[in-house]
Amino acid sequence: MRIPVAVLGATGLVGQRLVRRLANHPWFELVAVTGSDRSVGRLYGEAVRWRLPGDPPPEAARLTVLPSEPGFEAKIVFSALPSSVAGEIEAAFAASGYAVSSNARNHRMEADVPLVLPEVNPDHLQLINVQRQRRGWRGCLVTNANCVAIPLSMALKPLDDAFGVEKVFVVTMQAISGAGYPGVASLDIVDNVIPYISGEEPKVESEPLKMLGRLAGDHVEPAPIRISAQTNRVASRDGHMLCVSVALRQRARPEEAIEALRAFRGRPQELGLPSAGEPPIVVRTEDDRPQPVRDRDAGGGMAVTVGRVRECPLFDLKFVVLGHNTERGAAGAALLNGELLVAEGYVS
Amino acid sequence: MRIPVAVLGATGLVGQRLVRRLANHPWFELVAVTGSDRSVGRLYGEAVRWRLPGDPPPEAARLTVLPSEPGFEAKIVFSALPSSVAGEIEAAFAASGYAVSSNARNHRMEADVPLVLPEVNPDHLQLINVQRQRRGWRGCLVTNANCVAIPLSMALKPLDDAFGVEKVFVVTMQAISGAGYPGVASLDIVDNVIPYISGEEPKVESEPLKMLGRLAGDHVEPAPIRISAQTNRVASRDGHMLCVSVALRQRARPEEAIEALRAFRGRPQELGLPSAGEPPIVVRTEDDRPQPVRDRDAGGGMAVTVGRVRECPLFDLKFVVLGHNTERGAAGAALLNGELLVAEGYVS
Amino acid sequence: MRIPVAVLGATGLVGQRLVRRLANHPWFELVAVTGSDRSVGRLYGEAVRWRLPGDPPPEAARLTVLPSEPGFEAKIVFSALPSSVAGEIEAAFAASGYAVSSNARNHRMEADVPLVLPEVNPDHLQLINVQRQRRGWRGCLVTNANCVAIPLSMALKPLDDAFGVEKVFVVTMQAISGAGYPGVASLDIVDNVIPYISGEEPKVESEPLKMLGRLAGDHVEPAPIRISAQTNRVASRDGHMLCVSVALRQRARPEEAIEALRAFRGRPQELGLPSAGEPPIVVRTEDDRPQPVRDRDAGGGMAVTVGRVRECPLFDLKFVVLGHNTERGAAGAALLNGELLVAEGYVS
Amino acid sequence: MRIPVAVLGATGLVGQRLVRRLANHPWFELVAVTGSDRSVGRLYGEAVRWRLPGDPPPEAARLTVLPSEPGFEAKIVFSALPSSVAGEIEAAFAASGYAVSSNARNHRMEADVPLVLPEVNPDHLQLINVQRQRRGWRGCLVTNANCVAIPLSMALKPLDDAFGVEKVFVVTMQAISGAGYPGVASLDIVDNVIPYISGEEPKVESEPLKMLGRLAGDHVEPAPIRISAQTNRVASRDGHMLCVSVALRQRARPEEAIEALRAFRGRPQELGLPSAGEPPIVVRTEDDRPQPVRDRDAGGGMAVTVGRVRECPLFDLKFVVLGHNTERGAAGAALLNGELLVAEGYVS
DSSP states (O other): OOEEEEEETTTSHHHHHHHHHHTTOSSEEEEEEEOOTTTTTSBHHHHOOOOSSSOOOHHHHTSBEEOSSSOSOOSEEEEOOOHHHHHHHHHHHHHTTOEEEEOOSTTTTSTTSOBOOTTTOGGGGGHHHHHHHHHOOSSEEEEOOOTTHHHHHHHHHHHHHHHOEEEEEEEEEEOGGGGOSSOSBGGGTTTOOBOOOTTHHHHHHHHHHHHTSEEETTEEEOOSOEEEEEEEEOSOSSOEEEEEEEEESSOOOHHHHHHHHHHOOOHHHHHTOTTOOSSSEEEEOSTTOOOHHHHTTGGGGTOEEEEEEEEOSSSSEEEEEEEOTTIIIIIHHHHHHHHHHHHTTOOO | OOEEEEEETTTSHHHHHHHHHHTTOSSEEEEEEEOOTTTTTSBHHHHOOOOSSSOOOHHHHTSBEEOSSSOSOOSEEEEOOOHHHHHHHHHHHHHTTOEEEEOOSTTTTSTTSOBOOTTTOGGGGGHHHHHHHHHOOSSEEEEOOOTTHHHHHHHHHHHHHHHOEEEEEEEEEEOGGGGOSSOSBGGGTTTOOBOOOTTHHHHHHHHHHHHTSEEETTEEEOOSOEEEEEEEEOSOSSOEEEEEEEEESSOOOHHHHHHHHHHOOOHHHHHTOTTOOSSSEEEOOSTTOOOHHHHTTGGGGTOEEEEEEEEOSSSSEEEEEEEOTTIIIIIHHHHHHHHHHHHTTOOO | OOEEEEEETTTSHHHHHHHHHHTTOSSEEEEEEEOOTTTTTSBHHHHOOOOSSSOOOHHHHTSBEEOSSSOSOOSEEEEOOOHHHHHHHHHHHHHTTOEEEEOOSTTTTSTTSOBOOTTTOGGGGGHHHHHHHHHOOSSEEEEOOOTTHHHHHHHHHHHHHHHOEEEEEEEEEEOGGGGOSSOSBGGGTTTOOBOOOTTHHHHHHHHHHHHTSEEETTEEEOOSOEEEEEEEEOSOSSOEEEEEEEEESSOOOHHHHHHHHHHOOOHHHHHTOTTOOSSSEEEEOSTTOOOHHHHTTGGGGTOEEEEEEEEOSSSSEEEEEEEOTTIIIIIHHHHHHHHHHHHTTOOO | OOEEEEEETTTSHHHHHHHHHHTTOSSEEEEEEEEOTTTTTSBHHHHOOOOSSSOOOHHHHTSBEEESSSOSOOSEEEEOOOHHHHHHHHHHHHHTTOEEEEOOSTTTTSTTSOBOOTTTOGGGGGHHHHHHHHHOOSSEEEEOOOTTHHHHHHHHHHHHHHHOEEEEEEEEEEOGGGGOSSOSBGGGTTTOOBOOOTTHHHHHHHHHHHHTSEEETTEEEOOSOEEEEEEEEOSOSSOEEEEEEEEESSOOOHHHHHHHHHHOOOHHHHHTOTTOOSSSEEEEOSTTOOOHHHHTTGGGGTOEEEEEEEEOSSSSEEEEEEEOTTIIIIIHHHHHHHHHHHHTTOOO
16 A cells, blocks of 8 residues: 655656656555646646656556646645746645645745755754644645755765864756756757856755754754855766865864765664665765766665765865765655655654 | 977877967977877878867978977977976976977976966066076976966966965866877766866966965965865866855955956066967856856967856855866967067077 | 948847858948847847857947848848748848848748859859749849758769769768757757757758759759758767768769869859858868868868768768858858859849 | 676676676676786776776675686686687687677677577577587687677568568767777767777678578578668767668568567567567657667667658668667677577587
8 A cells, every 4th residue: 555646747857757766666656747737638658758768657657647736636745846836836735735845946945844855854854843833734845955955965964963064165067957958058068068057056055054954943043054155067967066175163084074974874774765875875985986977876866975085275174976966856855855754754 | 580499299189289379370480390209200290190170280291200309490399298208308408408388297396497377477487597507408498387277377366466365265177188189088078077187186286376476586485375176077178167266365345356357467468479368367247157168269268267256155256267278278378488488588 | 342231130049150250251241130029129249149159249249139121221131030930031121122141941942042052053043033023022032051951962063063963861960059049958969869850851852952953944953863861960069960872873983083072163262252161172081080070160161071982882982071060051151142142243 | 506607808898787787697697707917816896997887796896807718617708808809719718618608799700600689590509510510619609799780680680571671771870888998089079970980880781691691501691681881979978879771672661660670579589588678679759769868778778779760762761770889789789699598508
């Protein structure tokens, strides 16, 4: 008896990855997919322009695309809606009793909405109680962070726990899939780099502070960390690379940092959540790793890979972080949040 | 009556660019090219595997490739030799009376060897007097810096003059041509990023300090700046991108920095050197510039482009810098040093 | 006293290339640019999102964008309009007395509209007389062919003249710029090939027959050649590559074909038209040429490069052809047609 | 009780793929790996520069690299040796009693060496009897074809069976992995196409004739087909694309060809070989398929995908074929040959 779930915005790139991840999921059964007016009423297998290898999973292909509004039977809805419409639709589902796990940015920074990275701040789910009380929702809404904020926060967590993180410089080299489809024009990226991603840097500078923050009753106290981000688009398909320098409250040698990163386990690993990467952080010691083509699929796309951990002449440490942006940073993140909701008893 | 010059290591990528830049040069006439044993004795047009568009300049194609040793008539030799052999060969030429302008790293950090970026530290050429006295050379040796150190130092110079630069974080996204030919394997870079370039970070962290340093009699006092670098290879052909954050001794708003960068002119512009970019620094104010394909050829490949100048949450300012790595950062740099040598009277 | 000309659809990719080519043109002075409603009334330098390196030519940047309708002073209008609107607009201009040189496909195959490749069928301009008489136009309309049909017809012309071309297999590998901007999504082309370009194969199979055809009074008798085309998109920025096999009416050895290709000169070379490539066809004998990065700019982007001419086990000869798709195949083609109109006395 | 097998040349790209495919193979157990002098005596996990995602399989990583000479216990050796040394080494293994399944080109066209594509010509294995008799070998040697010849022959087989194939034009767009590592220089392929692959066209024009030929006692009578090939390198990582036109002995409409391709099953499917693709040929009917990123992994990388089947104005049909070059075209091909050897009783 698997739990019935739905994907909102199932025809987009992240929606497609959610649909693929839900095929043969041990806990969840995909029973509904929603889409825009163009798709509603058609079979998913016909309405979707499938951008992933091969074809849509047959059981998903047979579903009829529904409008993105409450009314169908499902316990959890995974939202891959574009931010232009996600705000109100997600609230309507949460109000109607669904547990909503959203990848959209709309509600992330609201005080009573948990912005959860299961390995980092699973306790923030408790905000759901505040949320239900304050908003009168029968369901609930949990969000995952931006595709850079996630691997960054994952890598910072063990260092923050062990040594205290104070300041962070991060420069990213982000894959084209991060912009969706059609997204980045090929003329903008073949033989080129774009040193700008609209709206990205503010998210990278703020979302980790909420995730690494301390739950204080009805809100989260942001972590006392300052982040400076520069974000760039490069010609890789999947996998965001982050060059990071961190100032710590307590000095640490590279080997100590590596030890902390390697030893790290989070709630998903304790609970054995189906989509958890084991280990959540892979540390590589070769000179030239991580790399998108070689490391983005670590842990089924759910592990974050850290490499080149070394001393920084200005701060304490510098290193490179890689996360699969549309899996660990989007579809897989929403799915793992859904699994955590179940395991922690928020889905009845 | 043009000055006879030669290119050492003329068959490599940087050598080819030097040969191309010297075709129709108003001051210089290319009279000799040297190469490895494989090439010596053959016509340059036949020995070279020309990697640039079209064909070698006809007047160069007709030259016979000579061994890389003194003996031919030329006043200036531009060295594009690989570092495995450049050290001794360049010294031999300088000893024999040639003015050597080298792109190799071997002698860059020696106390009596000027590491010159003509817009930044033309006065360091005075070390040549020390050099001649100390080494007994009839000629002289001047070097240009690494292909990242050059655009970085160019962008820092006006800021250092106006506000004092104290600390610098720099993360690079470097073009494949920086590794020469065959250089980067395509399997390492298509759909990928390599977060490592052998030997690069130490150069980026040290060479700017010498160029921005103060000439103190027989040596250069390094600039009191600390730099932390992370260097990456991406899938662009030419043009190194730098994401920079700087801490200044005296606060400056972005507009003030832009004003300083725009107003900057150096000795090459004063002297009207043939290969000088005018202006030497192009400042762009679009959100998404500079970009390799659109900006690397600014100023005939000799201007450095700066964009996205904005406040940094941790330091004072952050911005993006682009320089054409094999022109401004290599062939054109060596050539401009040669022009400066002539204009300043070091070539007789 | 230069001839006043205009560019219709000047903000698109081909329009931008026309504007750039017209800067400092010896015969033409760009006096007007037109655009869509979004741009009309603004300065061209502000309305255009310039996709080429650097910035728009200053003299063009200062022009105010006009609507695409007759009324301004100009003798020739170069049309880079999209085919969705080109048909009627170009007819209106021709009716009003302008000489229209169009890159759009709309009128190409009409019986009284010359489809001209100046090196191949300059005599087809005589259809203008038929056109004026039949349509009552005071001006005229000449078109250039598709960006694959042009280099293909150029390469076939000398072979057809010397040996008679009977059948042609052509498989293309086309650059992303051929689809305009934003055009090809980066997710469709990084690490990928798309074996399909909408509407392309019918043009490649028909347009060369009109250009290589014989003027027969009031129409063109198509050349008795049969062409089979397969067209593909690959991850190069500019430069369409064609793998061609030809069956000839009279056998020819590769050396004879090379001789014919090398000896070929057309009317633009005879007339010394400013934009003509000299020679119009570059033949390369290296194993691995032509290549987009090395050969697309031959002859200022106006030469077609042919290589690997060899025997074909099924037909007579096979070889590879490269043409710069947005120059020789679009902007430069329209411009050269304009120059030919002037030289042949069709512009008064 | 799995059959002990070895990989010769296990540190190269194809060798690595063989090692990965053999991890957890239901029939085979990898007991030995060989390499060059540089690697011999080291653990495979340390000697190999692993180019595939993640890390070498742990059970392979623990093996000590042996020299490429007989002496170890194994029934089958899969050869991924470079052609510079494969000839003699493979013969030595076959002479010593091993069943050798080779990916190298050295012995492919020898009269008594089966060149086998299991779906196409499994009966050619009978040449092993001739081979043993003639050469006095206790073991045997079977080879697989070139990475283009394989998908081409696979696609031609059902058409040849049903309609008779007479002539074939094929133009390829081949992935960079086909050249091994380091292989294609990135400067040769970013923003570029190389219209030449050394030695490739003769193989593509000859090997299919042997595979599609008829076993005639002690040799194979080549199929009466004529092939003309043009081969190109493009910037995809894996997956060779083929644009094909075929002349048939008996006319066929596209739908008939599609029907024949779809209905096709070979001996591996009958036998249920572990590495067989099911179906062996995937036919896609979208306009723009197959594509490397979407279709190369069909059937676990072992299916060949055919699309755009349509009429050809010159021959009968044209279509596009895609095969994963390093799996279906190399490592997987050798492995499937090994499985066929076992299933057909050639390994005792």
